[in-house]
Amino acid sequence: MNTSFLIVDDETTFLSSMVRRLRMLGYEDVHAVSDPTTVAELLKTKSFDLAFLDIVMPGMNGLEVLEIIKEQSPATECIMITANEDIPTVIQAVKLGAYDYLVKPVDPDHLAHTLENALERKRMQDLLDIRQRDQNGDLEGIPEAFADIQTCDNRMQRLLHEAQLHAQSIIPVLITGETGVGKELMARAVHKASPRAAEQFVAVNMLSVSPSLFESEFFGYKKGAFTGANADKAGFLSQAEGGTLFLDEIGDLPKEIQGKLLRMLQESEYTPVGHTRAIKADVRFVAATNQDLEKLVEKGKFRRDLYYRLRFASLHIPPLRSRADDIRLLATWFVREYSEGKVTISDAAIARLMVYDFPGNIRELKGTLEAACNLAEGGVITERHLNLPGQGRQAMVIPGQNEPLEPLAEIERQHILKVYQAVDNNKSQAARILGINFKTLLRKLKAYGVE
Numbered sequence: 001m002n003t004s005f006l007i008v009d010d011e012t013t014f015l016s017s018m019v020r021r022l023r024m025l026g027y028e029d030v031h032a033v034s035d036p037t038t039v040a041e042l043l044k045t046k047s048f049d050l051a052f053l054d055i056v057m058p059g060m061n062g063l064e065v066l067e068i069i070k071e072q073s074p075a076t077e078c079i080m081i082t083a084n085e086d087i088p089t090v091i092q093a094v095k096l097g098a099y100d101y102l103v104k105p106v107d108p109d110h111l112a113h114t115l116e117n118a119l120e121r122k123r124m125q126d127l128l129d130i131r132q133r134d135q136n137g138d139l140e141g142i143p144e145a146f147a148d149i150q151t152c153d154n155r156m157q158r159l160l161h162e163a164q165l166h167a168q169s170i171i172p173v174l175i176t177g178e179t180g181v182g183k184e185l186m187a188r189a190v191h192k193a194s195p196r197a198a199e200q201f202v203a204v205n206m207l208s209v210s211p212s213l214f215e216s217e218f219f220g221y222k223k224g225a226f227t228g229a230n231a232d233k234a235g236f237l238s239q240a241e242g243g244t245l246f247l248d249e250i251g252d253l254p255k256e257i258q259g260k261l262l263r264m265l266q267e268s269e270y271t272p273v274g275h276t277r278a279i280k281a282d283v284r285f286v287a288a289t290n291q292d293l294e295k296l297v298e299k300g301k302f303r304r305d306l307y308y309r310l311r312f313a314s315l316h317i318p319p320l321r322s323r324a325d326d327i328r329l330l331a332t333w334f335v336r337e338y339s340e341g342k343v344t345i346s347d348a349a350i351a352r353l354m355v356y357d358f359p360g361n362i363r364e365l366k367g368t369l370e371a372a373c374n375l376a377e378g379g380v381i382t383e384r385h386l387n388l389p390g391q392g393r394q395a396m397v398i399p400g401q402n403e404p405l406e407p408l409a410e411i412e413r414q415h416i417l418k419v420y421q422a423v424d425n426n427k428s429q430a431a432r433i434l435g436i437n438f439k440t441l442l443r444k445l446k447a448y449g450v451e
Helices: 012-024 036-042 062-071 087-095 106-134 155-165 183-192 211-219 257-266 293-298 304-310 324-339 347-354 361-376 408-422 427-434 438-447
Strands: 006-007 028-033 050-054 077-082 102-104 173-176 200-203 244-248 284-289 314-315
Touching: 006 036, 012 028, 012 106, 028 036, 036 211, 036 284, 050 106, 050 304, 050 427, 062 077, 062 087, 062 155, 062 173, 077 087, 077 106, 102 106, 155 173, 155 183, 155 314, 155 438, 183 200, 183 244, 183 304, 257 304, 293 427, 324 347, 324 438, 347 361, 408 427, 427 438
Parallel strands: 006 028, 006 050, 050 077, 077 102, 173 284, 173 314, 200 244, 244 284
Antiparallel strands: none
16 A cells, blocks of 8 residues: 655646655655646546645645645645745644645655654544444455455454554554464564565564673674674664564563663664664564563563553454354365365364364464365365364253254354345345345355355
8 A cells, every 4th residue: 555645836846856855755656736726637536645735826726725635535634835834824724624734945854754643643544434434344355465364354354454554654563462363474464565565574583582682683793793703793673674673472572671672662773783883773663472561561571661662553363263254264265275175174174163262373273274184185174184172162062952052153154144045145135134234244155155
């Protein structure tokens, strides 16, 4: 998802300068317009995330252009440009929906700061929009960069859209969830969806980082800096320059290292061991943990200031056991991938998987099915091929009942398919009878293997 910009100013020299500055900041989708009367027609064919509008222009002033943009593209954030700080005009622009203003000549640092704030506000508005669409059942499909994360779960769909928005920012992302839910896969998808996708993704397991070697491993060192330093070595920050540094298991980071990490996040610069000058770090940080950092803070095991630094963009991946439809979807997909289409899985085997707790989450499901594919020897995976512990959310027998009681997810599946077949596979009619959104029904049917 690229960030798109519109610049409207009758001064061609200023337009060229703004285009150059935005591209220096890493933005390529920049559209410059010198005739403000053409903006209305342009908006019919292209949408923009952010617009810079000169206030004083011939033919149509910036306030009039602002009104057109807010009417045709209300989600576009607008920043006004003025040659002199005319407060009444600026106030009027804010009332009409402008986010902020800049005074010519535009200071590069002020531009970068205002730009990032405006885009962050847009991302927050987009997050609210995603949650509203999710409640209404109008959420669209999975973003392209997250296509490797197979899901039909509503919460996961919303999470992926939120992750896509956070990917466009430079603030750290914190991914939480139980062991095996796919936190590193999510981190890689965030990197892939970001403007840094063409650069390196460097993963570091923080459990393996010792306090005594933190500086040399993260900052690198110069030849001769200490005994055994026989050559220059690039640290993790240098390896991830321009890209993403993934800090896995950050909840297990020793307290003495947490302060060093905080300084690294705050200052965005480091000094390799043996060097005398600091180096600016152009790195995006993504952290992950299976622990509850808030509880660790309360116990004094995790620095409060570091936690607050990380938690702004938080993504929590729900456990697999709470996503019954995803178990069916993933089981079918894994079996097809592992066996290259030579093995299938029975409904009874899937039903058994759906009532198991999966403490190891997706990682455990993958391992279970990989082994089952070997045992099935090119045939059909049945319950006997599943090497699962005896406990789990199994069907239970209550005294006085001859039949075992089915899990809720299985009852729902049977009911949806029964209604669907009763109306001759008419999806619209089935959705109305079931009282669910049409797109929700499509996701359910997909999870059940119905094309």
